[in-house]
Amino acid sequence: MIRQHLRFDIDEIKRQVRPYDFYSKEQSINRFGYSSRGWLTAGLCPFHEDSSIGSFKIHEESGAYICFSCGIKGGDVIDFLQNKYNLSFKEAIAKLKDEWRIV
């Protein structure tokens, strides 16, 4: 039952939290530039001391992210929160639900 709830939460998060909006909120500098195949330049990388805007990219549809300077990458916004704030999977889900008012 608990697993089913988690599955539901994940589906709702993917349905309601648009990666573009999520990263706009998370990133202190928002300089989005469009590139090919849905990858957007998202400004400074939050995972290392970054000074070259353009190394951190996110995928518009999936929320996947990658930094071409430090090499960190992940598959979605949940994964991003886990990495950035050192959260467990469940904690990241709870944070997203809270911040995006998903019930």
Ligand SMILES: [Zn+2]
């Ligand atoms: Zn980086």
